[in-house]
Amino acid sequence: MKKFFVAGIISLLFSFPIAALSKAASPASGRFFLMGDGFIRIENSKTGQEADVSFYSQDGSLNEKAWSEIDKVFGFPTGEDGKHISARLISALDYFSDLTAPGQVIHLDSGYRSPRYNAKLRNAGGNVAKTSTHMDGLALDFHIDGVDGKKLWQIIKDGNCCGVGYYGGKDIHLDMGRPRFWEAATSKVRTGSSDDNQKVYLSTDYDRYKAGETVHLLLSSISDFSFGVERTVLLVDDKSDPIASSRIKTEGTHGCIKIGSRKRAHSLFFNLPQNLPSGRYRVKMTFCQKPSIQMPTNILSNELEMKKKDTFFTKSGH
Numbered sequence: 022m023k024k025f026f027v028a029g030i031i032s033l034l035f036s037f038p039i040a041a042l043s044k045a046a047s048p049a050s051g052r053f054f055l056m057g058d059g060f061i062r063i064e065n066s067k068t069g070q071e072a073d074v075s076f077y078s079q080d081g082s083l084n085e086k087a088w089s090e091i092d093k094v095f096g097f098p099t100g101e102d103g104k105h106i107s108a109r110l111i112s113a114l115d116y117f118s119d120l121t122a123p124g125q126v127i128h129l130d131s132g133y134r135s136p137r138y139n140a141k142l143r144n145a146g147g148n149v150a151k152t153s154t155h156m157d158g159l160a161l162d163f164h165i166d167g168v169d170g171k172k173l174w175q176i177i178k179d180g181n182c183c184g185v186g187y188y189g190g191k192d193i194h195l196d197m198g199r200p201r202f203w204e205a206a207t208s209k210v211r212t213g214s215s216d217d218n219q220k221v222y223l224s225t226d227y228d229r230y231k232a233g234e235t236v237h238l239l240l241s242s243i244s245d246f247s248f249g250v251e252r253t254v255l256l257v258d259d260k261s262d263p264i265a266s267s268r269i270k271t272e273g274t275h276g277c278i279k280i281g282s283r284k285r286a287h288s289l290f291f292n293l294p295q296n297l298p299s300g301r302y303r304v305k306m307t308f309c310q311k312p313s314i315q316m317p318t319n320i321l322s323n324e325l326e327m328k329k330k331d332t333f334f335t336k337s338g339h
Contacts, residue, residue, distance in 0.1 A: 051081060052108070052227040054326075055182060057115030063094050063127040063163075070094045076111060083108065095132030097158055104287070106133065106158045108226065109197045113183055114161070117195075121173055122165045130192055131155065131162040136283070148208060152215045154184065156283065157241040159224075160196035178202040198222050198241055216244050217315035223306055223322040230327050233295045238269075238304065238322070240286040245312045249277035254291055255305040257321070264302065267291040277309035293327060301326050 064071045072094045074087035083105070092099040097106045118127055134142070134155040143149040154160040164170060174187035177195065186194035188205045199222045214220065226237035238254075252275075256265045270290045271278050280286050304322035311318070 051077075051112075052229050053112040054228045055113045055116040055180075057112070057117075057119035058123075059115065061091070061111065061115050061118070061127065062125070063091065063114075063129055065094045065096070065132065066128050066130045068094075068096075076115075094129060095158070095161065097133040104158070107197050109224070109228075110159055110161065110195070113197065114163075114195065117173065117177060118165060120176070122168050125165050125167070128164050128166070129161055130164065133158055148188065148205075150215065152220065152242040152244050154196040154198040154241055157198075157239070157287070159198060159239075159241055160184070160194065162192055162194045164191040164193070174202070197224060215242060217313040218243055218245050218248065218311075219315050219317070221316065221320060223304065223320045225304065225322055225325050228323070228325055230293055230325060232293055232297055232327060232329060234293050235270075235290050236293060236304070236325075238289040238291070238306070240280065240289070243280075243283070243286055245316075246281050246283070246286070247310075247312045248308055248316065249279045249310045250289070251307040251309055252276075252278060253307075256293075256297065256302040257305050258300070258302060261303075261305070261321070263305070265294045265297050267294060279310075297327055299328050 059077045060075050062071075062073045070093050072087070072090040074084070074090055076084050076087045076091065078084045088105045088108075089099055091111060092106055095106045099105060114127065118125070132155070134153065136156050139149060139151075139153050139156050143151060165173075168191070170189075170191040170193050171187060174185055174193045177183060177185040177193070181200050184194070184196035184198045184201050186203045186208065188194075188208075199220065220242045221240060222242045224239050224241065226239070230236060240250075250269070252268050252271065253266050254269060255263045256267070257263050268291060269278060270292075278289075301324050303324055306320050306322070308316060308318055308320070
């Protein structure tokens with residue numbers, strides 16, 4: 022992952038403190054490929070809600086109290102099934118903020134959006150995608166005082182890790198959807214490119230797992246919820262060759278699993294095989310009862326790493 026950031030780091034070398042670069046270059050071992058120091062200072066620019074927290078516990082598990090504070094800043098409905106704003110999103114945000122402005126406040130200008138509010142913004146003419154990942158708890162628009170928005174956009178873009186957009190000024194958009202980048206002139210918000218579930222994306226809750234663990238799958242960027250998924254998922258290697266299979270946890274043993282709501286699209290789980298060799302894989306999912314021929318038949322998730330170790334976490338000294 023580090024190789025993706027070489028160009029961006031060189032370009033920022035004289036713009037940001039060297040201490041920031043060395044700190045972010047050696048993130049603590051953990052659940053994600055991109056990790057900062059586990060501390061975040063974030064403030065909602067509209068509501069004034071703040072969180073200044075360490076979001077992992079000593080054993081590496083989520084610090085529930087801290088995540089509840091982060092959820093409040095994002096306006097995320099924490100009580101809904103006990104879920105939180107995306108841990109992958111916060112981990113990446115922590116990484117990039119440590120890299121460019123360690124210890125400074127992150128100003129959140131747009132966090133979680135309900136589908137109704139997202140539609141309201143779009144209908145009012147806003148540069149808002151119909152399938153916005155803000156509705157999935159996977160995105161934010163933010164700025165950091167003293168940090169050039171275009172340079173921050175460039176370094177995240179060079180990482181090819183995330184969705185990152187820049188519309189001018191100090192604000193950038195960051196999301197954990199399909200890796201992609203855009204500026205105001207290249208935004209495809211009003212082109213219909215995401216209609217008919219053409220850009221549906223599959224992600225896992227973490228990047229690293231141990232054998233036998235439960236993986237939480239999340240489908241995002243959905244424009245039409247009248248579809249289903251096959252019960253069996255495949256673990257494939259970097260050549261997309263199948264290595265193992267598992268079944269999504271659900272009632273019944275046959276037929277298509279209906280994905281009739283955003284809640285259902287965020288509530289898919291399967292267990293990694295106990296005998297799966299250590300290595301890197303992607304999850305391959307097959308769709309059924311597709312609403313249109315434009316929707317893909319199969320989809321691959323982000324890359325995940327499977328290890329035999331009992332834990333992925335090391336103490337970071339805090």
